[in-house]
Each structure stands twice: as C-alpha cells, then as structure tokens.
Amino acid sequence: MGAPVLRVFAGPPPEGYTWDQVADWMADDLRKCVEHGAKYGVLIGIQNHGDMLKNADDVLKLLKMVDSEWFGAIVDTGYFQSPDPYEDIARVVPYAVNFQVKEKVDGAAGHNKTDLKRLVKIVRAGGYRGYLPIETLTVKGGNEPYDPRARVTLLLAELREALNQAE
Numbered sequence: 001m002g003a004p005v006l007r008v009f010a011g012p013p014p015e016g017y018t019w020d021q022v023a024d025w026m027a028d029d030l031r032k033c034v035e036h037g038a039k040y041g042v043l044i045g046i047q048n049h050g051d052m053l054k055n056a057d058d059v060l061k062l063l064k065m066v067d068s069e070w071f072g073a074i075v076d077t078g079y080f081q082s083p084d085p086y087e088d089i090a091r092v093v094p095y096a097v098n099f100q101v102k103e104k105v106d107g108a109a110g111h112n113k114t115d116l117k118r119l120v121k122i123v124r125a126g127g128y129r130g131y132l133p134i135e136t137l138t139v140k141g142g143n144e145p146y147d148p149r150a151r152v153t154l155l156l157a158e159l160r161e162a163l164n165q166a167e
Contacts, residue, residue: 005043005098007074008033010052010062022052027065038070045097047074048088054081056091063095077114078102078137086118093126101134103155116162124166134159 008030013022034044046053046062053059059073073095080088085105101119106112123132136151138144 003042005045005074006033006037007098008044008046009049010046012051019052019058023062023065026052027062030062030066030071031068034066034068034070038068042070043097044071045074046071047100048076048079048092050079050081056080056082056088059088059092060095072097074098074100076100076102077119078104078106078135080105086115086122089119090122090126093123093128096123096126096128096130098130099123099128099132101132101155101159103136103151116158117165120159120162120166132159132163 010026013019030044030046037044046059048054048059053062063071063073073092075089075092075096075098077085077089077100079102082088101114101116103114104112105114134152134155136146136148136155138146
C-alpha cells in the first residue's frame with residue numbers, strides 16, 4: 001500500500017479488567033504488528049482517543065511497554081482528557097509519528113478552540129518534523145451547522161497562519 005504509518009486505536013477497555021491487564025495484551029499484540037511493519041518500513045502509531053489512552057501518562061506507558069523504534073504516537077490534539085491537554089501534547093510530541101490536529105482541544109465536546117499558535121510552538125519544541133493532518137468534527141448534540149469543506153478550509157488557513165507566525 002505504500003503507507004509510511006499504520007494508525008491503531010486502543011478502544012475502550014473491556015469491563016472487568018484493569019488498565020494494566022489490557023495494556024499487557026495490547027503491548028503483546030502491538031509488538032507483533034511492529035515486527036511485521038518493520039519488515040516493510042512501516043511505522044505503527046497508537047492514537048490517543050479518549051478511551052484506553054486518555055492522557056500522556058497512558059500513551060507513554062504503552063510506548064515504553066512496546067519499546068520499539070518502529071512504534072510511536074499519533075497525537076490526537078482533541079482527545080487528551082486532562083486539565084491541560086497542551087501539557088499532554090508536549091509530553092507525547094517527542095514520540096510522535098503523526099498527528100490529528102483538531103479544531104477543539106476537547107474533541108467532540110467542542111467547547112475550547114485549539115490555540116494553533118501554542119500548538120505549533122509545542123510541536124516545534126518537541127522536534128516533530130512531519131505533516132500536521134487536520135480533522136474537523138461535528139459537535140455532538142449541538143445546533144451548529146456542519147459544512148466540512150468550509151471548516152477544513154478555515155482550519156487549514158488558521159494552521160498555515162500559525163505555522164508562518166511561529167517561524
């Protein structure tokens with residue numbers, strides 16, 4: 001397929017098991033994926049998505065458990081569930097193999113617009129040198145109309161402006 005990174009979601013932990021139990025299973029399976037991906041030059045990236053991986057501590061713990069140069073984080077700026085998602089982003093950036101830049105730092109809840117200038121500074125300080133893919137979402141339960149073309153166009157312009165200002 002020619003993909004440089006394969007994205008993996010952790011999903012919600014099954015009921016009746018501890019985080020550590022589930023993380024052990026995930027790490028075992030991810031090591032197999034990483035081993036196979038390395039044969040073909042494909043990085044495996046785990047994406048935080050507000051489920052099993054809610055914060056930087058969760059992501060970093062799983063990264064250490066898998067412990068491979070072929071495994072990294074896909075940083076979803078909208079799904080760190082912590083008091084300061086920018087702190088989580090900063091802690092995970094050095095392990096980033098890709099990004100999902102969202103309009104809001106609180107994901108689908110959609111109350112707090114992403115400070116793109118702050119994000120770009122964090123990304124650069126963390127040494128990330130790849131692409132910054134963008135993603136827009138509808139607001140669950142909201143009355144806001146959703147025009148994906150308009151929203152993507154606006155987010156792209158705002159991100160470009162933040163990138164240019166941070167140079």
